[in-house]
Amino acid sequence: MQNLRKTIAKGVEYEGIGLHTGTLTKVRLIPVSEVDKNSPTGIVFLRDGVAIPAHLTFVKSSQRCVVLSNGDVSVSTVEHLLAALYSFGISDVHIFVEGQEIPIGSGDATHWVRLLMEAGTRELEQERKVITVHKPIEVRDERTGAYARAVADKKLSVHYTFEHERPFIGVQSFLCDDLRAHFISDIAPARTFGFIEEVEELFKRGLGKGGSLENCLIVFSDGYSAPLRFEDELVRHKVLDLIGDLALLGVDLNAHVEVYKGGHELHLQLIHHIWERLMSGEGEI
Ligand SMILES: [Zn+2]
Known part of the structure; x- marks a missing residue:
């Protein structure tokens, strides 16, 4: 097709x-x-x-x-x-x-x-240019243990793991075999979140000025500011951010992307590696 x-x-x-x-x-x-x-x-x-x-x-x-x-x-x-x-x-x-x-x-x-x-x-x-990964690509932060890797898959799939020391969060792991097909129902509704201590820090730095309980899920020491839309809403929002970052490749990527303790910076490191390989080869990465 x-x-x-x-x-x-x-x-x-x-x-x-x-x-x-x-x-x-x-x-x-x-x-x-x-x-x-x-x-x-x-x-x-x-x-x-x-x-x-x-x-x-x-x-x-x-x-x-x-x-x-x-x-x-x-x-x-x-x-x-x-x-x-x-x-x-x-x-x-x-x-x-x-x-x-x-x-x-x-x-x-x-x-x-x-x-x-x-x-x-x-x-x-x-x-439209579609790229597939033949050889795994990985980036790792040895200090925190965080990593992101892309391996071969026929579609864009993900396994994302997010963890936090607050016991009511623990480990959230989200697995999806076709991100494009499940985006609207399973990923788009997941909201931006912020830990209360980070939110206070953001305010001090003059950021987060438009933040409110209408557009941000606040994580307090003992619970959330609003009922969750999904039990694992936090990791699903991480996946939403990952897809937005992958869009910055400017081409369609078919790969299985695995991320542990990620964020925009780690996502972008992985995407840079993918881009470099794409630029140095003949379209196969
Ligand atoms: Zn976001």
Whole structure:
């Protein structure tokens, strides 16, 4: 089956506040035009007339959230929107951003799923590049024991493990054999979370200004700020972030990705290795 590049069928927009800046941002998603569909550019953010491709080479920072920049112009917290686009198979779209940070919605990706359902998708004539992993790729942090690895699989699958010393969290492990197929039901509703001690630290650093109980699940010493949507909601949100980070490859990846104690930085290290191998070979990694 031919895998074609895809854009959205019609333009849509969404307005909301950013988690860290607390400011209102409007985002307009515009399909690629008949003109640029012949030379697809991928997913591109446009802010103040500057194009910022959603590609790992434009990542400025990945602490707490992913920030992309081109020169002095940046957009932050792109990961949940990118995860939704990736799971819908949308490879080419222009995202006009009026503001600095992509809206957080209710902390999950359900607002983006609704928006993309409203937008619909349209196939382009170009074939979409799909890469498969032949030799395992692994990154490891010897100090913490954290690792991320990609091994061969016919689809994009995951085994993600998250653990925390709070006994009511313990070890959460999420296994999914087809992330794209299960994204809407099993991953998109999982909310951003923060441990109360980290939230206090974020406030001190001037971040988290838009954070509230409506868009963030707070983990207290003895429980959560709201009922969980899934027993293992925390690890599912980690998977949501991982998919958004994988979108920064700019190509479809079919692999089984295994992550232990991960976060954006570890995900991006793995993705850099995948990219380097892709660049040095003939498309096989
Ligand atoms: Zn997230």
